[in-house]
Amino acid sequence: MRNNMQDAILLSRNIFLILALAPFACCSISEKIPLGAIFDQGSDDVQTAFKYAISNHNQNESGRRFELQAYVDVINTKDAFKLSRLICSQFSRGVYSMVGAVSPDSFDTLHSYSNTFQVPFVTPWFPEEVLPPSSGFLDYATSMRPEYHQAIIDTIKYYGWRRIIYLYDSNDGLLRLQQIYQALTPGNEPFQVKTVRRINNVTDALQFLRGLEEQSRWEHKHVVLDCSADMAKDIVVGHVREVS
Numbered sequence: 001m002r003n004n005m006q007d008a009i010l011l012s013r014n015i016f017l018i019l020a021l022a023p024f025a026c027c028s029i030s031e032k033i034p035l036g037a038i039f040d041q042g043s044d045d046v047q048t049a050f051k052y053a054i055s056n057h058n059q060n061e062s063g064r065r066f067e068l069q070a071y072v073d074v075i076n077t078k079d080a081f082k083l084s085r086l087i088c089s090q091f092s093r094g095v096y097s098m099v100g101a102v103s104p105d106s107f108d109t110l111h112s113y114s115n116t117f118q119v120p121f122v123t124p125w126f127p128e129e130v131l132p133p134s135s136g137f138l139d140y141a142t143s144m145r146p147e148y149h150q151a152i153i154d155t156i157k158y159y160g161w162r163r164i165i166y167l168y169d170s171n172d173g174l175l176r177l178q179q180i181y182q183a184l185t186p187g188n189e190p191f192q193v194k195t196v197r198r199i200n201n202v203t204d205a206l207q208f209l210r211g212l213e214e215q216s217r218w219e220h221k222h223v224v225l226d227c228s229a230d231m232a233k234d235i236v237v238g239h240v241r242e243v244s
């Protein structure tokens with residue numbers, strides 16, 4: 001009788017051990033977590049960063065608890081119907097989350113699908129202002145980049161610049177400009193945004209700055225360049241070459 005009891009205990013302990021080991025066994029062999037990704041055509045830098053991060057994560061077999069499997073779609077459409085079909089086919093793969101960098105039009109579509117189906121949507125930055133859902137439910141979209149328009153305002157204030165020329169090259173930059181306008185109290189602004197210009201490339205920016213120089217050669221000008229550091233460097237170097 002006693003032996004039987006011991007056997008039973010041993011047996012149950014074995015089962016417990018096996019059960020307890022099972023999750024680790026399953027996960028070290030690694031579960032595959034599907035991720036959906038949607039990028040606009042021409043967002044090569046973001047796509048490269050994304051691919052690099054995924055492969056970095058997957059190759060680190062000792063450090064990771066699961067493997068990521070990304071389904072990437074690159075779109076060249078603003079057609080909401082086509083985009084909806086694409087999102088549905090992503091969702092039907094059982095993705096845990098969507099990742100993407102898209103234009104404001106596509107963003108609206110993606111955003112509303114992600115909130116409706118409660119699938120998180122992660123994006124490097126919001127291409128437009130994102131208001132909390134009117135339904136009062138949680139917003140499933142997350143921007144990875146903090147908003148830094150206040151830092152731009154503080155920098156301008158610090159240097160005491162009164163009139164600003166604002167050059168930007170993306171929807172993201174336009175959004176930041178809007179935020180700057182909103183943060184300035186009417187009638188009591190520490191500075192004014194005198195001129196605004198969207199630029200496509202360095203040539204574009206240089207041509208515009210040259211025009212300003214021709215208009216008023218001797219006036220001090222304060223230009224904010226809202227673009228990548230590389231592009232800003234090329235603009236500054238190019239402009240200095242032109243005026244000197």
Ligand SMILES: *[C@@H]1O[C@H](CO)[C@@H](O)[C@H](O)[C@H]1NC(C)=O
Pocket residue numbers: 060062063064
């Ligand atoms: C692998 O992941 C672990 C834990 O996240 C981390 O500490 C380690 O630096 C990673 N190794 C490589 C080569 O990235």
Ligand SMILES: *[C@@H]1O[C@H](CO)[C@@H](O)[C@H](O)[C@H]1NC(C)=O
Pocket residue numbers: 200201203204
């Ligand atoms: C720069 O953008 C303008 C449009 O604003 C375009 O006409 C021009 O071809 C572009 N230049 C280069 C070098 O990409």
